[in-house]
Amino acid sequence: MDTMRERFASVTSRLLDEDPRLAVVLADIGVDGFAGAARRHPERVVNVGIREQLLIGVGGGLALTGLRPIMHTFASFLVERPFEQVKLDFGHQGVGGVLVSAGGSYDWPSGGFTHMAPGDIGLLDTLDGWTVHVPGHPDEAETLLRHAAAAGDDKVYVRLSVQVNAAPRPVDGVGFRTVREGRGGVVIAVGPMLDNVLAATEGLDVTVLYATTVRPFDAAGLRAATGAADAADVVIVEPYLAGTSTRFANEALEDRPHRVLGLGVGRQELRRFGQLDEHLAAHGLDPRGLRERIAGFVPARTGQ
Structure with a gap:
């Protein structure tokens, strides 16, 4: 199976052939992944160097x-280092584009903390109007990349x-998808955390939602999953800073008693x-770690 980055290069190279608006x-x-595309479209594949x-x-x-520009490098160099430019050159100027990162929170541990970005989503949350996709599989990455490339000026x-x-899993670039249904709480698994969450919640009477599009946050999907219960227990498992999305869950359930645990x-x-x-x-x-914390938080009953 190819990696998400390999799929990104192949899919985006094809999109450059199909859509003259993309760069x-x-x-x-x-750079190597776009060598062929650069030969075919030298005016729309630009390497600025380590800048x-x-x-x-x-x-x-x-x-x-x-x-419609698609910009790519490690997350720490794409969101954190040039954050002022992201804020001004896109937000302030009122234009759109696609940031595609690699490296995640600690994909390359030997690269050290300079190549880790667990705070990238939280940082983008300080800005207005960003859609955020967190795929959990190369096939999902392809679908979400195509959504992003075609998303007008977003x-x-x-x-x-x-x-x-x-x-x-099937993804549509919009909301959460129900993977497992239960009565004892809701666990939201973001992107590549799904398999670990499913293993951790085996036998627990909980609903598992799968989130690959985390901004905008699917408040309606979470409310529907909690149903008409008098109180709701929600666990959010994210592959970046713990608690990044708890504010959005609290806002979605602000009219009913609830508890939210951010992992x-x-x-x-x-x-x-x-x-x-x-x-x-x-x-x-x-x-193992997820099982301990989720089971200690949601009501102590198992699925029947």
Whole structure:
């Protein structure tokens, strides 16, 4: 199976052939994947070198000319380092584009903290009008990339990851999808966290929702999943900073008694490289860690 980044390069290269409005801007990351597209469309595949602020600035400039730019590099260099340019060159100027990241929270542990971005979604939450997709499988990434490329002049962030679920799920770029139904609470699994959440909640009487589009937050979907219960218990499992989406769940359920538990990446930096699975376990995002915390939070009854 190809990775999400490999699928991104192949799909976007085909989209460049199909849509003369699209352009790709790179910062020395992922250049090889676009070598063929660059030969065919040298005016619409631009590598600015290791200049991430310029990456966003060039993308904003292309958007002002009527093109739809797709900008790509590691999340820490795409959202965090050039955040002022994201805020001004897209938000302030009122233009749209697509940010496609790699690296996630700790996809490449040996790269160190400079190549980790667990706070990227939280940072974008300080801005207005961004759609955020977090696919959990390369097939889902392709669908969501196509949505993003065709999304008019919207501002879209697509967060790619090395961690993937074993099988893709149908995604539509809008709301949450019900994967399992129960009565003892609702667990929202974001993108690549789904398989671990399903393993962790096996035998628990909970509803599991799958979220690959997290902004806008599907408040209606969450309300429907909690049903007419007098009170609601909600757990959100995200592959980035713990608690990033709890505010949105609280707002969705503000008219009824509820509790929300946000699980995700901790704020304390892990200073050992390790491997991806070791980072998941250290943050309690492996099946065992999730089972302990979810079972300790939702009503203690098992499915029948």
